[in-house]
Amino acid sequence: MSEGNRDNPYSFDDYIFVRNQFNYYADDEFLQALVKKFVPAQEFEKIHEELKEISNKVSFEWRDLADEANRLENRAKVTTIQHYDAFNHRIDRIKRCGETEKLEKEIFSLGLYDPKRNTPWSRFCKLLLLYQLGEFGVMCPIACTHGAVEFASKYENELDPEAKEILIHMREGKGKYSNGEYGLGAQFVSEIQGGSDVPANLVEAVFQEKEGPDGISNVWRIYGKKFFCSAIQADHAVVTAKPKNTSSPTKIAAFLVPAWLFGNKIKEIRNSYTIDRLKPKLGTAELPTAEVTYNGAVGYPIGPLEKGLGNIVGIVLSLSRLHVAFGMSSGGLRVAREAILYAQFRYAFGVPVSSFPLMINQINELDRSVKRAMAAAFKVYSEYIYFDEKLVSGIRELERIDDLEERKRRFRLRELVMLQKIIVADDSPRLIRLAISFFGGHGIMEDFLSIPRFHRDSMIMELWEGPRNVLLTQIHRDFQRVSNWYSPEEFIRDLLSGANNEIINNLAYRFSLIISHDTLLRSDPQTLAICREWEALSSDIFHAYQDQALIELDFKGKPIKFSSLLRKFKRQEKEHFKEKNGASISESEPEQKILSD
Numbered sequence: 001m002s003e004g005n006r007d008n009p010y011s012f013d014d015y016i017f018v019r020n021q022f023n024y025y026a027d028d029e030f031l032q033a034l035v036k037k038f039v040p041a042q043e044f045e046k047i048h049e050e051l052k053e054i055s056n057k058v059s060f061e062w063r064d065l066a067d068e069a070n071r072l073e074n075r076a077k078v079t080t081i082q083h084y085d086a087f088n089h090r091i092d093r094i095k096r097c098g099e100t101e102k103l104e105k106e107i108f109s110l111g112l113y114d115p116k117r118n119t120p121w122s123r124f125c126k127l128l129l130l131y132q133l134g135e136f137g138v139m140c141p142i143a144c145t146h147g148a149v150e151f152a153s154k155y156e157n158e159l160d161p162e163a164k165e166i167l168i169h170m171r172e173g174k175g176k177y178s179n180g181e182y183g184l185g186a187q188f189v190s191e192i193q194g195g196s197d198v199p200a201n202l203v204e205a206v207f208q209e210k211e212g213p214d215g216i217s218n219v220w221r222i223y224g225k226k227f228f229c230s231a232i233q234a235d236h237a238v239v240t241a242k243p244k245n246t247s248s249p250t251k252i253a254a255f256l257v258p259a260w261l262f263g264n265k266i267k268e269i270r271n272s273y274t275i276d277r278l279k280p281k282l283g284t285a286e287l288p289t290a291e292v293t294y295n296g297a298v299g300y301p302i303g304p305l306e307k308g309l310g311n312i313v314g315i316v317l318s319l320s321r322l323h324v325a326f327g328m329s330s331g332g333l334r335v336a337r338e339a340i341l342y343a344q345f346r347y348a349f350g351v352p353v354s355s356f357p358l359m360i361n362q363i364n365e366l367d368r369s370v371k372r373a374m375a376a377a378f379k380v381y382s383e384y385i386y387f388d389e390k391l392v393s394g395i396r397e398l399e400r401i402d403d404l405e406e407r408k409r410r411f412r413l414r415e416l417v418m419l420q421k422i423i424v425a426d427d428s429p430r431l432i433r434l435a436i437s438f439f440g441g442h443g444i445m446e447d448f449l450s451i452p453r454f455h456r457d458s459m460i461m462e463l464w465e466g467p468r469n470v471l472l473t474q475i476h477r478d479f480q481r482v483s484n485w486y487s488p489e490e491f492i493r494d495l496l497s498g499a500n501n502e503i504i505n506n507l508a509y510r511f512s513l514i515i516s517h518d519t520l521l522r523s524d525p526q527t528l529a530i531c532r533e534w535e536a537l538s539s540d541i542f543h544a545y546q547d548q549a550l551i552e553l554d555f556k557g558k559p560i561k562f563s564s565l566l567r568k569f570k571r572q573e574k575e576h577f578k579e580k581n582g583a584s585i586s587e588s589e590p591e592q593k594i595l596s597d
């Protein structure tokens, strides 16, 4: 024990130095191993180079922009809206902090959905790096634009010419709506009476021949309220509504609705809708989420009117579910890394806190959990890419596929998308909380680390794109519908192919018992017991899938070590300093510079 010292020399500088020098791709052997395993050989070199380049931005400049945008005073800015200008014009202008706007511009300029600039694998790998920013003000519209582009592209040949312009704006950053920038998409489905029960939507669409106040005739117009409209700053939104005076007036149709009609963005004249309020939120605080009233907004149908629900769930929400899962998994890599490095840096009772047996177990649990989640995210996404990034819209569409093996494989992907979303969204807050605990009291200091923001945001992932219960019910129903061509036992055997037989047999047995129960919607004691078991089993199944994905990766890299990284980054800094200032500078100078930084 040392004596008292009023000039306490304690410093966090070495930790901050290592954390801030860490390059999210170049220094992450685990992520690189996954990219190497999954990206096809002919693309690997190009993508590897692109990732190194983008990582140089993500890991430093963009990380700082994201952090700055999330300072409390900046977060508060996204809940502000100016309804009128000084001349009594309704404008509903969203005000955000400059850092988010800059980040959004730079990230959208990557043209992630532009087939001339990105392949499915390059897009996916870049998205993973971007999600480590933990900046949902930008990543929400990135996810929504993905869904909008995929959905509109599916029906590209049938789109109204104006809707085609909108698609080109979002996909290629071209066309009459573009100012040289890529368009941002959003998706507005949820209404005040409920987000889970989409068929109960009340917003209506009416085909109006008569010219409206905007000078447009013979067009669909949207009327009614949407209650959770995230990325309200977007240029265009996919909006669900029930089409009046058609053969399917009670069914959900989907429309592409520009926020501003062509030429009106600059004049701030919105497309006949008002933004009534911005919601103050626990998580994803830098993302403006609004309540909106449509009052005759012009919308262009995407796909057949009566197939809107299938398309929205099958394409748009499924893609968002993939984003939630791989985004949180990738964010988890950063969270675990920063927490484990801190545990190795920090001392208590004379030793690094990472050396206490209780901590060793917790570190291993966190490390293994985020790694297996990431390995599984690659495995699931590789199936999505295998099917040319096309998801089937529902079981009926699936049953039209004659090749039974292909049908089953597509069905597995459909169920995996839901399972992965539920389990990752459920695991994330728990794992981030564990990571926060490694920091002791510093773990909840907003200006000490970014992880409190990741924790708040992770709470939202459970609610987005189908809460847990809704998806568990959907999976149960799906299995009953396919029972004559795919049994739950066979599904588990196929899904976990290669895994330990004992695990497979146990899960297959338990799963078939659950699926053999006719419904989850009766409240008798037996159904309650089945529901309880299904909640636990869904985690067991997906965790077994994650474990298997990690085993298949066979990662042989060394675990991260604070002291090695400190040495490596100091050496790099020295070399960098020499390069900049000439070889004659003495060896000790960069170290002095580090200390004075």
Ligand SMILES: Cc1cc2nc3c(=O)[nH]c(=O)nc-3n(C[C@H](O)[C@H](O)[C@H](O)COP(=O)(O)OP(=O)(O)OC[C@H]3O[C@@H](n4cnc5c(N)ncnc54)[C@H](O)[C@@H]3O)c2cc1C
Pocket (backbone or CB within 6 Å): 187, 188, 189, 190, 192, 193, 194, 195, 196, 197, 228, 229, 230, 231, 281, 283, 284, 289, 460, 463, 464, 465, 466, 467, 468, 469, 470, 473
């Ligand atoms: C930050 C944030 C941003 C959002 N942004 C958007 C957006 O941009 N666009 C959009 O369309 N929506 C958005 N949403 C809405 C989100 O999709 C809904 O919150 C979600 O679908 C749930 O709907 P709800 O909130 O009305 O809950 P409810 O539907 O009222 O559900 C309440 C509870 O009932 C349970 N429940 C419902 N049905 C069943 C069932 N069959 N079996 C068992 N339990 C059930 C649910 O699991 C939930 O726990 C956003 C939500 C949040 C929190």
